[in-house]
Amino acid sequence: MPDIDSRRSDDRELTLRWSARVSLTPRILFVNVFALALLAGGFFYLDSYRSRIVDYRVAQSGRETRLIAEALGAAPTAERPALALRLARDTGVWVRLYTTNDAPALDTRALGLRNFGLADPDKQPWTLGAARFLDAMIDTVAGAPRAPLYRERRKALDWPDVRPALVMSRAHATVWRAPDRTPVITAASAMPGGGVVMTTVNARDITQTVRIERYRLAIILLVVSIVSILLSLFLARTIVRPLRRLARAAVRVRLGRAREVVVPRLPTRRDEIGMLARALSDMSLALRARIDAIEAFAADVTHEMKNPLASLRSAVEGLASIRDPALQEQLMAIVRDDVHRLDRLITDISEASRLDAQLSRVKFERVDIGAMIAALLAQRDARGVERGITLRFDRLDAEQLVTLGEGARLERVFENLIDNAISFSPDGGLIVIAAAGAEGDLLIRVEDEGPGVPEDAREQVFRRFQSLRPDGEAFGKHSGLGLAIARTVVEAHHGTISIENRADGTPGAAFVVQLPLAQA
Known part of the structure; x- marks a missing residue:
């Protein structure tokens, strides 16, 4: 298993400070509604659109007024009223001609053409009142300049357009605000031969155009908002509900109810939520199996320690009442054996209990298994092998037998296997350790000439405190944890360990x- 560097907290990568305490549902809704708010900004864009239309109409009014002034200046005085009426009717403006600062000398409205009039807001339907309120609110938010209120003036020079037109001899226009918030445009231009022509128009079509576009945008925004909110709720439902179910199941597992909890696996989902659900379900099953293993291990430890403790207690109690030196020496020997048994048992139990945790943190390195086994056999030969047993190592000298792992743990595996083979071998027997590479894997066989292992017990011997000991061996020399430790170490290195018959068909166990071979 490769080394895993795990930090205690991923807050800096996964946590948003502004939303750390906000549920997922309002977050999803907020993100989608925020996008809709950007779309609602189109209402304020329409204000800019209206300003451009008004600017265009102001320029148009200036040009029309100048043309009307030139046409009236070129016409005879007697024909001017008829010409003014025709031009006012064609352009839709109210035309007035001032030759003095008093009342107008020519007025198309006085001549009967009433194409200009201001609407009374109090007499309009409530829908227009709501539209005016919306106009005022948007203008306030957008900070649009407010045009002055339109009022009639009696004298020519009271109009702000007349004096610039006379002084600069060019058309000048002003935008006003009618009582119903529609724009009124006045323009004045000097007339050849003297006098000033002034036009007035109530540009309601501009307001109507902007309101129509705003209404269409509101309909679109409303439909998009409804669809977006429904989709957001659907998305939140598909994400938040399974997460809440998983969270509740995790809480129940944390409260010690692992056996009662069924973590939903969500098999129909192929997204990240489904992956998370299946991962949590597998984790809960592994946790349950680990708890069962720990409970069974604790029970086995209790059972295994009771025998030497009972024997030790009996021997100690006997020492207090027996005066015979020979019997006392015999009881002391029992005490020493039981103490050695307890020491060996506690040491193996301690190693077995810490093994998983230690292997999960270890950093794997390249380990030459061939060199390791050769060194182990050389050490045993130097010390001398009991009962005249011979150890032989079969390997090709040029073959690289390298795997990724933790050398000390793997060395313990082969020590346990060699010790097991020695204990079952007959006096003067031969133990063969063969190592070779095969299709990307490394195979190591430890064969002895003992009685072998029955097929129905080949899995049992790898369980903790399960031991099949050779006949004649003194009780308590082994804790029953050696092969269990060996299997744990091998499986942590992504390998397997098993028991087979000898390849040559002779009695014995193999x-x-x-183990996987390391890449070059």
């Missing part, structure tokens, strides 16, 4: 360890 322990086969398979």
Whole structure:
């Protein structure tokens, strides 16, 4: 298993400070509604659109007024009223001609053409009142300049357009605000031969155009908002509900109810939520299996320690009442054996209980298994092998037998296998350790000439505190944890360990360890 560097907190990568305490549902709604708010900005864009239309109409009014002034200046005085009426009717403006600062000398409205009039807001329907309120609100938010209120003036020079037109001899226009918030445009231009022509128009079509576009945009925004909110709620439902179910199941597992909890696996979902659900379900099953293993291990430890403790207690109690030196020496020997048994048992239990945690943190390195086994056999030969047993190592000298792992743990595996083979071998027997590479794997066989292992017990011997000991061996020399430790270490290195018959068909057992070869 490769080394895993795990930090305690991923807050800096996964946590948003502004939303750390906000549920997922309002977050999803906020993100989608925020996008809709950007779309609602189109209402304020329409204000800019209206300003451009008004500017265009102001320029148009200036040009029309100048043309009307030139046409009236070129016409005879007697024909001017008829010409003014025709031009006012064609352009839709109210035409007035001032030759003095008093009342107009020519007025198309006085001549009967009433194409200009201001609407009374109090007499309009409530829908227009709501539209005016919306106009005022948008203008306030957008900070649009407010045109002055339109009022009639009696004298020519009271109009702000007349004096610039006379002084600069060019058309000048002003935008006003009618009582119903529609724009009124006045323009004045000097007339050849003297006098000033002034036109007035109530540009209601501009307001109507902007309101129509605003209404269409509101309909679109309303439909998009409804669809977006429904989709957001659907998305939140598909994300938040399964997450809440998983969270509740995790809480129940944390409260010690792992056996009662069924973590939903959501098999129909192929997204990240489904992956998370299946991962949590597998984790809960592994946790349950780990808890069961720990409970069974604790029960086995209790059972295994009771025998030497009972024997030790009996021997100690006997020492207090027996005066015979020979019997006392015999009881002391029992005490020493039981103490050695307890020491060995506690040491193996301690190693077995810490093994998983230690292997999960270890950093794997390249380990030459061939060199390791050769060194182990050389050490045993130097010390001398008991009962005249011979150890032989079969390998090709040029073959690289390298795997990724933790050398000390793998060395313990082969020590346990060699010790097991020695204990079952007859006096003067031969133990063969063979190592070779095969299709990307490393195979190590430890064969002895003992009685072998029955097929129905080949899995049992790898369980903790399960031991099949050779006949004649003194009780308590082994804790029953050696092969269990070996299997744990091998499986942590992504390998397997099993028991087979000898390849040549002779009596004996062959322990086969398979490990992945390291890449060159």
